[in-house]
Amino acid sequence: MKRIEAINDFVVKFANVNGSGSASANTLFARAILRMGVPVSPRNIFPSNIQGLPTWYEVRVTGNGYQGRRGGVDLMVAMNPQTWNEDLKEIEPGGYLFYDSSKPLPKSRFREDVNPIGIPLTEICNATYGDPRQRQLMKNIIYVGALSALLDIDPAEIEKLFSEQYRGKEALLQSNVKALRLGRDYALKNLPCPLGIRVQRSNRVGSKIFIEGNAAAALGAVYGGATVCAWYPITPSSSLAEAFSRYCGRLRVDPADNKHRYAIVQAEDELASIGIAIGAGWNGARAFTATSGPGISLMTEFIGLAYFAEIPVVIIDVQRGGPATGMPTRTQQSDLLACAYASHGDTKHPLLFPEDPTECFHLTVQAFDLADRLQTPVFVMTDLDIGMNQRLSEPLEWDDARTYDRGKVMTYEQLEAGKEFGRYLDVDGDGIPYRTLPGTHPMRGAYFTRGTTKDRYARYSEAGPDYIDNMQRLTRKFETAKSLVPKPVLFPAEKPARFGAIFYGSTSPAMQEALDVLAARGVHINALRVRGFPFQDEIADFVASHPWVFVVEQNRDAQLKTLLVNEAKINASRLISVLHYDGTPITARFIVGEIAQHAGSHTVVPLKRAS
């Protein structure tokens, strides 16, 4: 039978039952490979459930560093009888099926083109442990031990991880080491170790860190000076607020009196969350909320208020599959239009698109500067794929000389000196007025904030000219935002390219890989990663310089394309959408397939000859 042979380039998928304790064992597996200097890219594929339903953990061992989901499975660790049949189907021909052989299974349950690797896990557990919970937990460690032998993973790295994790808990450490060795020894003695796929020590990890986007964004909020966080639990954003709470507990407690330099409120709903953040922003604190699509829907009235009354606030949208409750535990980039135009009336909001945890950190920091500078809601558009998966990322960096841009806030001294204050008065031509904070000056600078129309001095006015004056200034302000949001990043093809491709956010790693694969096949593409909205002229210029431009996104309705056509005045006929929206992260294979197909039909020279 054919055996897949690959070193440092394969996919292992763990099929488990939710709540069985497999998550920590699977993470251990991924981290052990990382410690051998070999990049991995793991993904949780989980149901909206706490216990009992199927859950998967997919680890792409990626010696060349591609972080995107590859697609396909080379080794299935089939620990869930419920999903056996569909798990079996996913294995590539010549791949491997690792399973519990305690109970004999009929031949019909296997595939002829898949190599079975049976190990009597339950038997080993039952013979070793009396306590049922321990049997279940240790079973996970035993399979990690067996896999270490099958895949040539250095057991010393796993034991080192144990000793870091269970520092000071000797009994736990010993029992885990024992379980690991049980599995490893059994495999070495009884199984064909190593398999055709295996791990070989490398030096491709370097100083990179292994972090979830939600944790990185939370750190961005800490470093960006957020002091007020109001949130309501919703997958996949809850772990962001929880990480903020955890990091604040470590980094923001006054050493003298243990008091907190932050306030976190778990609100009663998303309406209150955004209301609290807006109230705090109005009063001069850096404030944010983290949510997902349904939360954005609930917040839209308030977002319009913050836009019109010009109040800084940061909204981190960890996108999931929509619409409605949609796919709460799956990923999509389908809130772009909802966020860009959130609320009734004419509204527009700046959006930032981080590609990975490192950018979740940096763009969250930047979002607070932008919100203060522009006095408006700023969205950080991350998603479940980045947010809830650990990703090998560039280390987070901070320049200690960096200061916060608090924007145009008129001080007591300026007011006292008689500087003219009009809350909605454009003094600098950039559309951004000065604001004052409550309590600044006894006689000057107080104004009434309202969602109703007003004149330049914040006085209630329903006069048409006042309204238009204000709306046009808001348009100027949005124009100013263009120069402030992060610029797109160009990835020029190595050879002259007829095609362009635009992508953003979590599509990035799959896209980078797809570009390499396509280039190797002779399809050269200039690519542009969009990082912010409103769109700079570079984006329109990029489109104009290519006959066709692929717009790669993870939603059904081509939301970025819509926004590009609408806002950057781009000719829609040049744009070809590549859309992936089944809830799984987009793969290089998918992008390559789609682009190759379109490229073929848009190119006179057939693909084969070109390559």
Next chain:
Amino acid sequence: MTYLAKPKIHHPSLNRNQVGYTRRDYEGTVSTLCAGCGHDSISAAIVQACWELDIEPHRVAKLSGIGCSSKTPTYFLGNSHGFNSVHGRMPSVLTGANLANRELIYMGVSGDGDSASIGLGQFVHSIRRGVNMVYIVENNGVYGLTKGQFSATATKGSKSKRGAFNPDQPIDLVGMALLLRASFVARSFSGDKAQLVPLVKAAIQHRGSAFLDVISPCVAFNNHEGSTKSYDYVREHNAAVNALDFVEGKEEITAQYAPGEVIEVAQHDGSMLRLRKLAADYDPTNRIKVMNYLQERAAAGEVVTGLLYLDPKSTDLHQDINTVDKPLNALGERDLCPGSVALERINAGLR
């Protein structure tokens, strides 16, 4: 409303308080509400209370939702920042503002539509969080700005101006505030300035959620026979349990009381409130008894007013979540940013 602009020049003989302001300095722009609206009396009571307490106007932030009541913050404290937010959402905006700067006084003004209907959830949760604020509901049982629909505090069976009867049970905001453990609960009547002004003063001094339900008749849509929120009805059924004669501030104690006539309650900071008893044995510090009493009297058709409940040991949200004394909006990079060395340590822990 009046179309006469207020003169800007103050008479030199106007009295100044200890911080140097005249009463006029606490006023806002001219009200655009209907002549005789109860809400204007409440604005006047707020002006009076702040002046008497020697509060600098700019140290107050006034927040509201949407509706007639929510318009009123324009009509008092013109040198304070105000925020007319979204319908029913004043409590969350106020909570955020309060978290950002604990040093200001937060005055939340809302109505019965704003707090008992669309914003019932926010009312409930801001109270149970113990946000340090004065939460005034200007309660008229009717939607004024949309011309006379029943609100959720209208009594079942009461009659609208157009003759319709209200089919729904009313929401009892005072009862809810007590259940939610608001640490200060009062009810008053916009037509009783002598009762209202001291209650507003005590509420301002209180630390924690001070809830004031002020029945405030709507002269345009809810002041007719068959309404339970009309001037006549409230005057007839008003049963005050006590009179707040003294709020510790600048004034001297002058009144003489017969033994047993007075109950003194200390606020969290030791300041004293002196209540003259009007209902025998009414103890405003016993929450359970207060709740029982209010239910009994409501069943008897009375509108009980006065300082209904006070927790002398009140706390507030800042205390409960242990925030620093310095306002969060005054913290800078040095206080907030952990710096590159800490970040490198975090990186090291993620390898």
